Amino acid sequence: xxxPKRRARGGARVIDRDRNLTGxxxxxxxxxxxxxxxxxxxxxAGGRSSDIDYRLLAPLLLTSVTIQAVTALVRVTTSYRAIExxxxxxxxxxxxxxxxxxxxxxxxxxxxxxxxxxxxxAAWIGSGxxxxxxxxxxxxxxxxxxxLLLTALFGIAHLFMMASQQMLxxxxxxxxxxxxxxxxxxxxxxxxxxxxxxLIAWSAGSAMLPPTDTLFDFALAISVLSLxxxxxxxxxxxxxxxxxxxxVVPVRTLIRxxxxxxxxxxxxxxxxxxxxxxIYLPLLGAANNINAGDIGIxxxxxSVLALISRMGYAKVIRIVGRGPLTLASMLGSGxxxxxxxxxxxxxxMYAAMAVMGFSLGIATTLSLxxxxxxxxxxxxxxxxxxxITGNRIGQVAVPFMASxxxxxxxxxxxxxxxxxxxxxxxxxxHFSRDEP
Numbered sequence: 001x002x003x004p005k006r007r008a009r010g011g012a013r014v015i016d017r018d019r020n021l022t023g024x025x026x027x028x029x030x031x032x033x034x035x036x037x038x039x040x041x042x043x044x045a046g047g048r049s050s051d052i053d054y055r056l057l058a059p060l061l062l063t064s065v066t067i068q069a070v071t072a073l074v075r076v077t078t079s080y081r082a083i084e085x086x087x088x089x090x091x092x093x094x095x096x097x098x099x100x101x102x103x104x105x106x107x108x109x110x111x112x113x114x115x116x117x118x119x120x121x122a123a124w125i126g127s128g129x130x131x132x133x134x135x136x137x138x139x140x141x142x143x144x145x146x147x148l149l150l151t152a153l154f155g156i157a158h159l160f161m162m163a164s165q166q167m168l169x170x171x172x173x174x175x176x177x178x179x180x181x182x183x184x185x186x187x188x189x190x191x192x193x194x195x196x197x198x199l200i201a202w203s204a205g206s207a208m209l210p211p212t213d214t215l216f217d218f219a220l221a222i223s224v225l226s227l228x229x230x231x232x233x234x235x236x237x238x239x240x241x242x243x244x245x246x247x248v249v250p251v252r253t254l255i256r257x258x259x260x261x262x263x264x265x266x267x268x269x270x271x272x273x274x275x276x277x278x279i280y281l282p283l284l285g286a287a288n289n290i291n292a293g294d295i296g297i298x299x300x301x302x303s304v305l306a307l308i309s310r311m312g313y314a315k316v317i318r319i320v321g322r323g324p325l326t327l328a329s330m331l332g333s334g335x336x337x338x339x340x341x342x343x344x345x346x347x348x349m350y351a352a353m354a355v356m357g358f359s360l361g362i363a364t365t366l367s368l369x370x371x372x373x374x375x376x377x378x379x380x381x382x383x384x385x386x387x388i389t390g391n392r393i394g395q396v397a398v399p400f401m402a403s404x405x406x407x408x409x410x411x412x413x414x415x416x417x418x419x420x421x422x423x424x425x426x427x428x429x430h431f432s433r434d435e436p
Contacts, residue, residue, distance in 0.1 A: 051174025059232035064188040066226035072196025077215040098151045100392040103159035111385030119167035120235040126160025127227040134223040138216040166384045183313035190307045259432040266425040267367035268394035284411045301353045306361030330426025332359030338419035341412040
Protein backbone atom coordinates (compact mmCIF):
# COMPACT_ATOMS: atom_id res chain seq x y z
CA UNK A 1 0.00 0.00 0.00
CA UNK A 2 1.32 3.43 -0.89
CA UNK A 3 1.21 5.98 1.93
CA PRO A 4 0.95 9.62 0.82
CA LYS A 5 3.70 11.85 2.15
CA ARG A 6 3.47 15.43 3.40
CA ARG A 7 6.03 17.79 1.98
CA ALA A 8 7.53 20.37 4.31
CA ARG A 9 8.33 23.96 3.34
CA GLY A 10 11.82 24.34 1.90
CA GLY A 11 12.08 20.77 0.71
CA ALA A 12 10.81 17.53 2.05
CA ARG A 13 12.58 15.57 4.72
CA VAL A 14 10.71 12.48 3.62
CA ILE A 15 10.91 9.33 5.67
CA ASP A 16 8.41 6.82 4.38
CA ARG A 17 7.77 3.62 6.32
CA ASP A 18 6.65 1.65 3.30
CA ARG A 19 9.75 -0.48 2.67
CA ASN A 20 8.44 -2.50 -0.22
CA LEU A 21 8.39 -0.01 -3.05
CA THR A 22 11.42 0.36 -5.26
CA GLY A 23 11.43 1.86 -8.65
CA UNK A 24 12.96 3.24 -11.74
CA UNK A 25 12.56 6.95 -11.10
CA UNK A 26 15.77 8.88 -11.62
CA UNK A 27 17.80 6.50 -13.79
CA UNK A 28 21.37 7.58 -14.57
CA UNK A 29 20.69 8.16 -18.27
CA UNK A 30 18.15 10.94 -17.59
CA UNK A 31 19.49 12.27 -14.33
CA UNK A 32 21.03 15.56 -15.40
CA UNK A 33 18.19 16.50 -17.76
CA UNK A 34 15.81 16.17 -14.84
CA UNK A 35 18.07 18.13 -12.48
CA UNK A 36 18.07 21.13 -14.79
CA UNK A 37 14.50 20.81 -16.05
CA UNK A 38 11.98 23.55 -15.34
CA UNK A 39 9.70 21.16 -13.50
CA UNK A 40 9.39 21.84 -9.79
CA UNK A 41 10.82 19.36 -7.28
CA UNK A 42 8.50 16.41 -6.98
CA UNK A 43 7.40 16.53 -10.62
CA UNK A 44 9.13 14.86 -13.54
CA ALA A 45 9.35 16.68 -16.84
CA GLY A 46 6.50 14.63 -18.24
CA GLY A 47 4.18 15.62 -15.41
CA ARG A 48 4.41 12.32 -13.57
CA SER A 49 4.76 12.37 -9.84
CA SER A 50 8.34 11.81 -8.66
CA ASP A 51 9.63 11.43 -5.11
CA ILE A 52 13.21 12.50 -5.93
CA ASP A 53 14.41 16.01 -5.14
CA TYR A 54 16.91 16.61 -7.95
CA ARG A 55 17.88 20.07 -6.67
CA LEU A 56 19.30 18.37 -3.57
CA LEU A 57 20.64 15.37 -5.47
CA ALA A 58 22.83 17.44 -7.84
CA PRO A 59 25.20 18.92 -5.21
CA LEU A 60 25.14 15.60 -3.36
CA LEU A 61 26.49 13.76 -6.42
CA LEU A 62 29.14 16.42 -7.05
CA THR A 63 30.29 16.21 -3.44
CA SER A 64 30.41 12.41 -3.70
CA VAL A 65 32.75 12.64 -6.70
CA THR A 66 35.03 15.12 -4.93
CA ILE A 67 35.34 13.28 -1.59
CA GLN A 68 36.19 10.00 -3.33
CA ALA A 69 38.75 11.69 -5.58
CA VAL A 70 40.37 13.46 -2.62
CA THR A 71 40.40 10.26 -0.56
CA ALA A 72 42.16 8.34 -3.32
CA LEU A 73 44.67 11.16 -3.82
CA VAL A 74 45.47 11.72 -0.14
CA ARG A 75 45.69 8.07 0.96
CA VAL A 76 48.09 7.11 -1.85
CA THR A 77 50.11 10.34 -1.71
CA THR A 78 50.51 9.99 2.06
CA SER A 79 52.18 6.63 1.47
CA TYR A 80 54.52 8.16 -1.11
CA ARG A 81 55.34 11.02 1.27
CA ALA A 82 56.18 8.43 3.95
CA ILE A 83 58.55 6.77 1.45
CA GLU A 84 60.16 10.16 0.75
CA UNK A 85 60.69 10.58 4.50
CA UNK A 86 62.27 7.10 4.66
CA UNK A 87 59.77 5.90 7.28
CA UNK A 88 59.77 2.18 8.15
CA UNK A 89 56.97 -0.02 6.79
CA UNK A 90 55.45 -0.47 10.24
CA UNK A 91 54.77 3.26 10.44
CA UNK A 92 52.92 3.10 7.13
CA UNK A 93 50.54 0.65 8.76
CA UNK A 94 50.13 2.89 11.81
CA UNK A 95 49.37 5.93 9.65
CA UNK A 96 46.79 3.94 7.69
CA UNK A 97 45.15 2.68 10.89
CA UNK A 98 44.87 6.19 12.37
CA UNK A 99 42.54 7.10 9.49
CA UNK A 100 40.04 4.47 10.68
CA UNK A 101 40.50 4.35 14.46
CA UNK A 102 39.22 7.78 15.60
CA UNK A 103 35.99 7.60 13.56
CA UNK A 104 35.15 4.36 15.39
CA UNK A 105 34.70 6.37 18.61
CA UNK A 106 32.95 9.35 16.98
CA UNK A 107 30.53 7.59 14.63
CA UNK A 108 27.61 7.15 17.04
CA UNK A 109 27.80 10.80 18.15
CA UNK A 110 27.80 11.93 14.50
CA UNK A 111 24.78 9.70 13.84
CA UNK A 112 22.87 11.17 16.81
CA UNK A 113 23.72 14.66 15.53
CA UNK A 114 22.21 13.86 12.13
CA UNK A 115 19.12 12.22 13.68
CA UNK A 116 18.33 15.68 15.07
CA UNK A 117 17.99 16.98 11.49
CA UNK A 118 21.57 18.11 10.88
CA UNK A 119 22.54 16.09 7.81
CA UNK A 120 23.46 19.12 5.66
CA UNK A 121 25.28 20.73 8.61
CA ALA A 122 27.35 17.54 9.01
CA ALA A 123 28.31 17.82 5.32
CA TRP A 124 29.42 21.42 5.87
CA ILE A 125 31.53 20.44 8.89
CA GLY A 126 33.09 17.52 7.03
CA SER A 127 33.92 19.64 3.99
CA GLY A 128 35.51 22.32 6.17
CA UNK A 129 37.64 19.76 8.00
CA UNK A 130 38.58 18.24 4.64
CA UNK A 131 39.95 21.59 3.41
CA UNK A 132 41.93 22.02 6.65
CA UNK A 133 43.38 18.51 6.37
CA UNK A 134 44.36 18.93 2.71
CA UNK A 135 45.96 22.33 3.43
CA UNK A 136 47.90 20.70 6.25
CA UNK A 137 49.11 17.91 3.97
CA UNK A 138 50.25 20.48 1.41
CA UNK A 139 52.19 22.75 3.76
CA UNK A 140 53.08 20.80 6.91
CA UNK A 141 53.31 17.05 6.10
CA UNK A 142 57.08 16.80 6.56
CA UNK A 143 57.30 14.56 9.62
CA UNK A 144 55.74 11.38 10.97
CA UNK A 145 53.93 13.38 13.67
CA UNK A 146 52.36 15.68 11.09
CA UNK A 147 51.30 12.72 8.92
CA LEU A 148 49.66 11.01 11.91
CA LEU A 149 47.77 14.13 13.05
CA LEU A 150 46.66 15.12 9.55
CA THR A 151 45.56 11.58 8.69
CA ALA A 152 43.49 11.50 11.89
CA LEU A 153 41.86 14.82 10.95
CA PHE A 154 41.25 13.53 7.42
CA GLY A 155 39.56 10.41 8.82
CA ILE A 156 37.19 12.53 10.92
CA ALA A 157 36.34 14.72 7.91
CA HIS A 158 35.70 11.60 5.86
CA LEU A 159 33.34 10.23 8.53
CA PHE A 160 31.25 13.42 8.62
CA MET A 161 31.00 13.56 4.84
CA MET A 162 30.20 9.91 4.19
CA ALA A 163 27.59 9.71 6.95
CA SER A 164 25.93 12.94 5.86
CA GLN A 165 25.85 11.91 2.20
CA GLN A 166 24.09 8.67 3.01
CA MET A 167 21.48 10.53 5.06
CA LEU A 168 21.03 13.09 2.28
CA UNK A 169 20.36 10.23 -0.15
CA UNK A 170 17.46 9.27 2.10
CA UNK A 171 16.16 12.84 2.47
CA UNK A 172 16.18 13.62 -1.25
CA UNK A 173 14.04 10.63 -2.19
CA UNK A 174 10.96 8.70 -1.20
CA UNK A 175 10.57 4.92 -1.35
CA UNK A 176 10.07 4.66 -5.13
CA UNK A 177 13.21 6.56 -6.08
CA UNK A 178 15.46 5.60 -3.19
CA UNK A 179 17.24 2.73 -4.92
CA UNK A 180 17.79 4.92 -7.98
CA UNK A 181 19.26 7.68 -5.81
CA UNK A 182 21.64 5.28 -4.09
CA UNK A 183 22.58 3.80 -7.47
CA UNK A 184 23.39 7.26 -8.84
CA UNK A 185 25.26 8.11 -5.64
CA UNK A 186 27.52 5.07 -5.95
CA UNK A 187 28.08 5.72 -9.66
CA UNK A 188 29.30 9.20 -8.69
CA UNK A 189 31.51 7.61 -6.03
CA UNK A 190 32.99 5.28 -8.65
CA UNK A 191 33.79 8.26 -10.89
CA UNK A 192 35.69 9.92 -8.03
CA UNK A 193 37.48 6.67 -7.19
CA UNK A 194 38.74 6.55 -10.78
CA UNK A 195 39.63 10.25 -10.99
CA UNK A 196 42.07 10.18 -8.06
CA UNK A 197 44.29 7.35 -9.41
CA UNK A 198 44.18 8.92 -12.89
CA LEU A 199 45.61 12.18 -11.52
CA ILE A 200 48.35 10.24 -9.74
CA ALA A 201 49.30 8.33 -12.90
CA TRP A 202 49.14 11.47 -15.06
CA SER A 203 51.38 13.51 -12.75
CA ALA A 204 53.89 10.69 -12.13
CA GLY A 205 54.51 9.76 -15.75
CA SER A 206 57.34 7.22 -15.83
CA ALA A 207 58.86 8.28 -12.48
CA MET A 208 59.11 5.84 -9.60
CA LEU A 209 57.70 8.43 -7.16
CA PRO A 210 55.03 10.98 -8.09
CA PRO A 211 55.38 14.69 -7.24
CA THR A 212 53.70 14.63 -3.84
CA ASP A 213 53.43 18.42 -3.49
CA THR A 214 51.59 18.59 -6.82
CA LEU A 215 49.21 15.80 -5.75
CA PHE A 216 48.49 17.54 -2.45
CA ASP A 217 47.79 20.70 -4.50
CA PHE A 218 45.22 18.74 -6.52
CA ALA A 219 43.66 17.39 -3.32
CA LEU A 220 43.42 20.87 -1.80
CA ALA A 221 41.81 22.33 -4.93
CA ILE A 222 39.25 19.52 -5.15
CA SER A 223 38.49 19.80 -1.41
CA VAL A 224 37.66 23.50 -1.88
CA LEU A 225 35.26 22.50 -4.68
CA SER A 226 33.72 19.98 -2.28
CA LEU A 227 33.21 22.71 0.33
CA UNK A 228 31.52 24.98 -2.20
CA UNK A 229 29.22 22.23 -3.45
CA UNK A 230 28.27 21.23 0.10
CA UNK A 231 26.93 24.74 0.77
CA UNK A 232 24.39 24.13 -2.01
CA UNK A 233 22.78 21.44 0.18
CA UNK A 234 19.92 23.13 1.98
CA UNK A 235 19.32 22.10 5.57
CA UNK A 236 16.40 19.91 6.53
CA UNK A 237 13.31 21.61 7.98
CA UNK A 238 13.60 22.12 11.71
CA UNK A 239 12.13 19.33 13.79
CA UNK A 240 9.03 20.13 15.79
CA UNK A 241 9.68 20.46 19.56
CA UNK A 242 7.97 17.16 20.31
CA UNK A 243 10.09 15.40 17.64
CA UNK A 244 13.36 16.93 18.88
CA UNK A 245 12.66 15.77 22.43
CA UNK A 246 11.96 12.12 21.56
CA UNK A 247 13.99 9.64 23.64
CA VAL A 248 17.20 8.35 22.06
CA VAL A 249 17.05 4.73 20.88
CA PRO A 250 19.89 2.80 22.61
CA VAL A 251 22.50 1.27 20.34
CA ARG A 252 21.91 -2.21 21.79
CA THR A 253 18.23 -1.92 20.86
CA LEU A 254 19.13 -1.00 17.29
CA ILE A 255 21.56 -3.90 16.94
CA ARG A 256 18.97 -6.36 18.23
CA UNK A 257 16.51 -5.34 15.50
CA UNK A 258 15.65 -8.35 13.37
CA UNK A 259 18.00 -8.75 10.43
CA UNK A 260 20.00 -5.57 11.05
CA UNK A 261 23.13 -7.21 12.48
CA UNK A 262 23.32 -9.59 9.50
CA UNK A 263 23.13 -6.62 7.13
CA UNK A 264 25.82 -4.69 9.01
CA UNK A 265 28.15 -7.71 8.96
CA UNK A 266 27.51 -8.14 5.24
CA UNK A 267 28.49 -4.51 4.73
CA UNK A 268 31.80 -5.06 6.54
CA UNK A 269 32.55 -8.18 4.50
CA UNK A 270 31.80 -6.58 1.12
CA UNK A 271 33.83 -3.43 1.85
CA UNK A 272 36.86 -5.24 3.29
CA UNK A 273 36.81 -7.82 0.48
CA UNK A 274 37.44 -5.01 -2.00
CA UNK A 275 40.33 -3.71 0.11
CA UNK A 276 41.88 -7.18 0.38
CA UNK A 277 41.56 -7.71 -3.37
CA UNK A 278 43.52 -4.52 -4.00
CA ILE A 279 46.18 -5.50 -1.45
CA TYR A 280 46.68 -9.16 -2.33
CA LEU A 281 46.02 -9.44 -6.07
CA PRO A 282 49.51 -8.07 -6.86
CA LEU A 283 50.99 -10.73 -4.55
CA LEU A 284 48.96 -13.40 -6.32
CA GLY A 285 50.26 -12.10 -9.64
CA ALA A 286 53.86 -12.23 -8.42
CA ALA A 287 53.38 -15.81 -7.22
CA ASN A 288 51.94 -16.83 -10.62
CA ASN A 289 54.30 -14.81 -12.87
CA ILE A 290 51.59 -12.34 -13.92
CA ASN A 291 53.05 -8.92 -14.74
CA ALA A 292 51.92 -5.68 -13.13
CA GLY A 293 50.24 -4.48 -16.33
CA ASP A 294 47.86 -7.44 -16.38
CA ILE A 295 47.14 -6.98 -12.67
CA GLY A 296 46.24 -3.35 -13.34
CA ILE A 297 43.93 -4.35 -16.19
CA UNK A 298 42.28 -7.00 -14.01
CA UNK A 299 41.51 -4.38 -11.38
CA UNK A 300 40.24 -2.03 -14.09
CA UNK A 301 37.89 -4.73 -15.39
CA UNK A 302 36.47 -5.12 -11.89
CA SER A 303 35.94 -1.36 -11.55
CA VAL A 304 34.27 -0.97 -14.94
CA LEU A 305 31.87 -3.87 -14.34
CA ALA A 306 31.03 -2.51 -10.89
CA LEU A 307 30.20 0.86 -12.46
CA ILE A 308 27.98 -0.79 -15.09
CA SER A 309 26.09 -2.83 -12.51
CA ARG A 310 25.42 0.25 -10.38
CA MET A 311 24.02 2.13 -13.38
CA GLY A 312 21.36 -0.54 -13.82
CA TYR A 313 20.87 -1.27 -10.12
CA ALA A 314 17.39 0.27 -9.75
CA LYS A 315 15.97 -1.76 -12.63
CA VAL A 316 17.61 -4.99 -11.47
CA ILE A 317 16.30 -4.74 -7.91
CA ARG A 318 12.81 -3.97 -9.19
CA ILE A 319 12.87 -7.15 -11.30
CA VAL A 320 14.68 -9.54 -8.95
CA GLY A 321 13.74 -8.28 -5.48
CA ARG A 322 15.92 -7.20 -2.57
CA GLY A 323 16.39 -10.55 -0.80
CA PRO A 324 17.18 -12.71 -3.85
CA LEU A 325 19.44 -10.00 -5.31
CA THR A 326 21.44 -9.81 -2.07
CA LEU A 327 21.96 -13.56 -2.10
CA ALA A 328 22.82 -13.72 -5.82
CA SER A 329 25.24 -10.76 -5.76
CA MET A 330 27.18 -12.05 -2.75
CA LEU A 331 27.29 -15.59 -4.15
CA GLY A 332 28.55 -14.17 -7.46
CA SER A 333 31.21 -12.16 -5.62
CA GLY A 334 32.26 -15.25 -3.69
CA UNK A 335 32.47 -17.27 -6.89
CA UNK A 336 34.85 -14.72 -8.39
CA UNK A 337 37.15 -14.84 -5.36
CA UNK A 338 37.06 -18.64 -5.28
CA UNK A 339 38.13 -18.80 -8.93
CA UNK A 340 41.15 -16.60 -8.20
CA UNK A 341 42.29 -19.11 -5.58
CA UNK A 342 42.48 -21.82 -8.28
CA UNK A 343 45.38 -22.34 -10.74
CA UNK A 344 43.46 -20.90 -13.71
CA UNK A 345 44.85 -19.21 -16.86
CA UNK A 346 44.88 -15.45 -17.23
CA UNK A 347 41.86 -15.44 -19.57
CA UNK A 348 39.80 -17.21 -16.93
CA MET A 349 40.99 -14.67 -14.35
CA TYR A 350 39.56 -11.90 -16.53
CA ALA A 351 36.20 -13.71 -16.61
CA ALA A 352 36.31 -14.19 -12.83
CA MET A 353 37.07 -10.51 -12.29
CA ALA A 354 34.18 -9.51 -14.57
CA VAL A 355 31.75 -11.66 -12.57
CA MET A 356 33.21 -10.39 -9.30
CA GLY A 357 33.10 -6.74 -10.38
CA PHE A 358 29.47 -6.87 -11.53
CA SER A 359 28.40 -8.76 -8.40
CA LEU A 360 30.38 -6.61 -5.95
CA GLY A 361 29.02 -3.45 -7.56
CA ILE A 362 25.50 -4.57 -6.69
CA ALA A 363 26.48 -6.07 -3.32
CA THR A 364 28.13 -2.86 -2.11
CA THR A 365 25.07 -0.85 -3.18
CA LEU A 366 22.83 -3.28 -1.32
CA SER A 367 25.06 -2.96 1.76
CA LEU A 368 23.77 0.63 1.92
CA UNK A 369 20.16 0.25 0.85
CA UNK A 370 19.54 -2.85 2.98
CA UNK A 371 20.47 -0.83 6.06
CA UNK A 372 18.08 1.94 5.01
CA UNK A 373 15.39 -0.64 4.35
CA UNK A 374 15.61 -2.01 7.91
CA UNK A 375 16.51 1.01 10.04
CA UNK A 376 13.84 2.96 11.90
CA UNK A 377 13.34 6.57 10.81
CA UNK A 378 14.07 8.07 14.23
CA UNK A 379 17.52 6.44 14.40
CA UNK A 380 18.50 6.37 10.72
CA UNK A 381 21.61 8.51 11.16
CA UNK A 382 22.83 6.45 14.09
CA UNK A 383 22.37 3.19 12.17
CA UNK A 384 24.18 4.55 9.11
CA UNK A 385 27.04 5.66 11.36
CA UNK A 386 27.14 2.20 12.95
CA UNK A 387 27.58 0.81 9.45
CA ILE A 388 30.55 3.11 8.88
CA THR A 389 31.94 2.11 12.30
CA GLY A 390 31.77 -1.57 11.38
CA ASN A 391 33.46 -0.89 8.06
CA ARG A 392 36.28 1.01 9.79
CA ILE A 393 36.81 -1.80 12.32
CA GLY A 394 36.92 -4.28 9.46
CA GLN A 395 39.42 -2.16 7.53
CA VAL A 396 41.71 -2.14 10.58
CA ALA A 397 41.32 -5.73 11.79
CA VAL A 398 40.69 -7.80 8.67
CA PRO A 399 43.95 -6.99 6.81
CA PHE A 400 45.88 -8.00 9.93
CA MET A 401 44.05 -11.33 10.13
CA ALA A 402 44.48 -11.80 6.39
CA SER A 403 48.25 -11.42 6.74
CA UNK A 404 48.25 -14.28 9.26
CA UNK A 405 46.23 -16.45 6.86
CA UNK A 406 48.57 -15.61 3.99
CA UNK A 407 51.59 -16.59 6.08
CA UNK A 408 50.04 -20.00 6.79
CA UNK A 409 48.28 -20.88 3.52
CA UNK A 410 49.50 -18.47 0.85
CA UNK A 411 47.49 -15.76 -0.93
CA UNK A 412 45.03 -18.30 -2.33
CA UNK A 413 43.90 -19.11 1.20
CA UNK A 414 42.80 -15.49 1.71
CA UNK A 415 40.62 -15.59 -1.40
CA UNK A 416 39.01 -18.85 -0.24
CA UNK A 417 38.15 -17.31 3.15
CA UNK A 418 36.69 -14.22 1.47
CA UNK A 419 34.62 -16.37 -0.89
CA UNK A 420 33.17 -18.41 1.98
CA UNK A 421 32.50 -15.29 4.06
CA UNK A 422 30.62 -13.60 1.21
CA UNK A 423 28.51 -16.69 0.52
CA UNK A 424 27.62 -17.30 4.18
CA UNK A 425 26.90 -13.62 4.81
CA UNK A 426 24.66 -13.36 1.74
CA UNK A 427 22.69 -16.43 2.82
CA UNK A 428 22.36 -15.06 6.37
CA UNK A 429 20.99 -11.73 5.14
CA HIS A 430 18.59 -13.47 2.76
CA PHE A 431 17.11 -15.83 5.33
CA SER A 432 17.02 -13.27 8.16
CA ARG A 433 14.75 -10.91 6.23
CA ASP A 434 11.05 -10.82 7.01
CA GLU A 435 9.84 -10.70 3.43
CA PRO A 436 6.21 -9.66 2.86
